[in-house]
Structures are given as C-alpha cells and as structure tokens.
Amino acid sequence: MQDSFDIIVIGAGHAGIEAALASARRGANTALFTIKLEAIGRMSCNPSIGGPAKGHLAREIDALGGEMARVADLSGIHFRMLNRSKGPAVWAPRAQNDRALYSQLMREAVENTANLQLIEANIASLIVDEGSVKGCVSQIGREYYAPKVIIAGGTFLKGKIHIGATTHSGGRSGEPASDELSDSLSDLGLKVLRFKTGTPPRIDLNSLDYSDLEAQAGDDDPRGFSYYRNIEVRNQAQCYITRTTELTHDIIKRHIHLSALYSGIIQGIGPRYCPSIEDKIVKFPDRESHQIFIEPEGLNTHEGYVNGISTSLPAQVQEEIVHSIPGLETARIMRYAYAIEYDYVDPSELKPLWSAKASPACI
Numbered sequence: 001m002q003d004s005f006d007i008i009v010i011g012a013g014h015a016g017i018e019a020a021l022a023s024a025r026r027g028a029n030t031a032l033f034t035i036k037l038e039a040i041g042r043m044s045c046n047p048s049i050g051g052p053a054k055g056h057l058a059r060e061i062d063a064l065g066g067e068m069a070r071v072a073d074l075s076g077i078h079f080r081m082l083n084r085s086k087g088p089a090v091w092a093p094r095a096q097n098d099r100a101l102y103s104q105l106m107r108e109a110v111e112n113t114a115n116l117q118l119i120e121a122n123i124a125s126l127i128v129d130e131g132s133v134k135g136c137v138s139q140i141g142r143e144y145y146a147p148k149v150i151i152a153g154g155t156f157l158k159g160k161i162h163i164g165a166t167t168h169s170g171g172r173s174g175e176p177a178s179d180e181l182s183d184s185l186s187d188l189g190l191k192v193l194r195f196k197t198g199t200p201p202r203i204d205l206n207s208l209d210y211s212d213l214e215a216q217a218g219d220d221d222p223r224g225f226s227y228y229r230n231i232e233v234r235n236q237a238q239c240y241i242t243r244t245t246e247l248t249h250d251i252i253k254r255h256i257h258l259s260a261l262y263s264g265i266i267q268g269i270g271p272r273y274c275p276s277i278e279d280k281i282v283k284f285p286d287r288e289s290h291q292i293f294i295e296p297e298g299l300n301t302h303e304g305y306v307n308g309i310s311t312s313l314p315a316q317v318q319e320e321i322v323h324s325i326p327g328l329e330t331a332r333i334m335r336y337a338y339a340i341e342y343d344y345v346d347p348s349e350l351k352p353l354w355s356a357k358a359s360p361a362c363i
C-alpha cells in the first residue's frame with residue numbers, strides 16, 4: 001500500500017474535498033482522509049447551500065474550478081434568490097438540497113479523480129521533524145508521509161455534543177470525534193480555542209397540519225450556483241413557513257436554566273449567523289415571534305429540518321417547543337436538536353498564504 005504522497009488532506013467535508021480535488025487536479029499525488037467513508041461531503045446541519053454571504057462563496061469556488069456549485073445544482077430541490085427586494089449586490093442564491101444525493105455525488109467526484117486516494121482513518125497526530133511536517137499517524141498507528149498536510153477537520157476536533165445536561169463525545173450526529181489531533185496541534189505550539197454551534201430538531205413531515213403552514217415555493221426562474229457547467233436546475237419540493245408563539249417563548253424562558261448553553265456547560269463561542277432559539281428569546285426579548293422554515297431533507301425521505309429553533313435544551317423541552325408551534329402540534333420528532341463544542345486553531349496562527357506559523361511546511 002502506498003504511504004507517501006505529495007499532499008495529505010485530513011477531512012473530507014466541504015473544505016477538505018475542495019482542497020484535495022484542487023491538489024489532485026493539478027497533478028499532485030494526494031491522500032484524502034476521513035473518519036467515515038459513508039459521510040464524505042455530508043451536510044452537517046441544514047442540507048442547504050448558499051444564503052447571504054455563503055451563496056457568493058459557492059460561486060467563487062465554482063469560478064476556481066471547485067465542485068460545490070456543480071453538486072449543489074445537481075442535488076438541489078428548491079432554489080430561491082434571497083434579498084430580491086434589495087439591490088443586486090446583496091442578492092443571495094440559496095438551495096435546499098437532497099442530503100443523501102449531495103453526499104453521494106461528492107463521493108463519486110472524489111473517487112473518479114485521478115491522483116486522489118481516499119482513505120478512512122482517524123488521524124491522531126502529525127509527524128513533524130525539525131519544524132517541518134513530514135506526515136501523519138492514524139489512531140491505529142499507521143503512518144503516512146507527505147511534505148504538506150492540510151487540516152480541514154470541521155467540528156470534529158474534541159467534538160462534544162450537548163443536549164440539556166447530557167454530554168457525549170461526537171464530531172457530528174452519529175459520528176465519532178477526533179480526540180487526539182488537536183492535542184498534537186497544541187503540542188506544536190499552535191493556539192487551539194473552542195467554538196460551538198447547534199442544530200434544530202428534525203421532524204416527520206407526515207405528522208404536520210399543513211392547513212396552518214404557509215407554503216413557500218421555489219423561484220419561478222430558479223438559478224443555480226455554477227456558471228460554466230450549464231446545469232438546468234429544477235424546483236422539486238416545497239418549503240413551509242410558520243412562527244414561534246407566546247407559548248413557545250414562555251416554555252423557553254421557564255426552562256432556560258436547563259439549556260446547555262445557559263447552564264454554563266458550554267464554554268465555546270457561537271457564530272453570529274446561527275443563534276439558538278434560546279439566544280433569540282434572551283437577546284431580543286421584545287420580539288413576540290420568530291419565523292420558522294420547515295424544509296425537506298431530501299426527495300426520498302419524510303424527514304424535515306425545523307429551521308429557526310436550533311437548541312441545546314433537553315429532549316422533553318424540545319417536544320414542548322415543537323408542539324407549541326402552529327402546524328407542528330402533532331409533529332413527531334425524528335432526531336433531537338443538539339449543540340456541539342469543538343476545537344479550532346486560531347486563524348491568526350496562519351500566515352497570509354495559510355501555512356502555519358509554528359511549522360513552515362504545514363498548511
């Protein structure tokens with residue numbers, strides 16, 4: 001088995017896949033590592049691409065020859081250009097995608113690229129000699145060598161999943177965390193900090209009262225993300241809109257001390273774009289209601305994403321919250337919401353061309 005490469009990429013999420021494809025397509029002999037092969041390109045939270053700022057990013061990746069826009073167009077089931085009431089500079093393309101198809105198409109793209117070897121392994125540490133990276137070692141002690149290593153570990157580094165007072169190790173729902181790699185990075189002198197993010201519950205779309213939901217169709221003239229691949233995109237599914245109620249807010253206020261976020265269990269900082277429903281209620285006490293979007297997870301499943309109620313409250317409270325929302329009174333929860341904390345390397349540890357300050361050859 002080959003164990004020497006030009007480039008090693010650790011992580012086969014959105015970032016690692018693009019890095020590995022770009023590297024292999026330029027002729028570099030590349031290894032791409034992931035903890036679980038079935039989860040390549042898995043959409044961690046909402047199966048959607050784009051939206052404000054992120055839609056531009058997907059199109060920039062397309063312009064650079066990347067895969068995200070193509071796969072988003074092929075797996076898109078509901079397309080909308082957001083912010084259309086404002087000027088074109090802030091228009092934001094967004095697609096709801098079929099989660100399973102997105103992942104499958106990404107895996108096909110990776111597996112059909114020359115110079116690219118896909119390997120399932122949980123990488124535990126880097127091999128560094130005299131300040132230069134030489135490769136990495138997997139949890140089972142297998143060594144792989146390359147003069148450059150790209151780490152795109154997402155939410156997996158020392159990932160901890162929180163639901164109410166319960167905490168367990170995990171990189172994402174149902175997937176193990178990468179517990180050793182971040183120690184290896186701190187040992188190299190890199191500053192490792194902690195972030196947190198969260199996801200809402202998923203519900204059975206067959207258990208809703210659609211008479212209380214407002215249908216939200218895709219655009220009449222759906223536009224995709226890829227400019228030069230000429231993919232004709234199609235709306236194939238409907239989303240729905242509802243709102244939180246006075247009762248929802250009351251339930252959250254009464255149980256706020258049970259939220260992992262507000263009980264002090266979670267120490268990491270969250271991104272501003274994706275506040276939990278607890279945060280929205282606490283930080284915007286004057287708002288009587290918050291909009292919620294019910295979005296399908298794919299064409300071949302009844303699972304739906306409840307966009308707007310990301311939470312770390314206990315499962316029983318999540319049931320109460322969901323059932324307080326018009327149209328969702330009899331909704332059956334298929335997966336509970338959770339918050340996740342994980343390690344990341346402070347971006348100020350990187351030089352302008354993304355090599356790490358602590359180790360010149362490690363990018």
Ligand SMILES: Cc1cc2nc3c(=O)[nH]c(=O)nc-3n(C[C@H](O)[C@H](O)[C@H](O)COP(=O)(O)OP(=O)(O)OC[C@H]3O[C@@H](n4cnc5c(N)ncnc54)[C@H](O)[C@@H]3O)c2cc1C
Pocket residue numbers: 010011012013014015016017033034035036039040041042043044045046121122123124152153154155156157171172173178181197198199274338339340
């Ligand atoms: C619950 C939740 C909610 C989120 N909400 C949002 C949101 O609303 N908006 C948003 O933009 N982002 C959100 N995210 C973040 C989401 O993870 C990123 O948007 C996106 O997935 C990042 O892509 P990535 O390639 O950096 O990492 P990921 O998609 O997380 O992929 C990481 C990859 O690295 C691999 N990996 C990690 N460590 C190792 C190791 N040691 N060895 C081998 N392989 C390894 C994993 O197996 C995986 O393939 C959320 C994530 C989660 C879990």
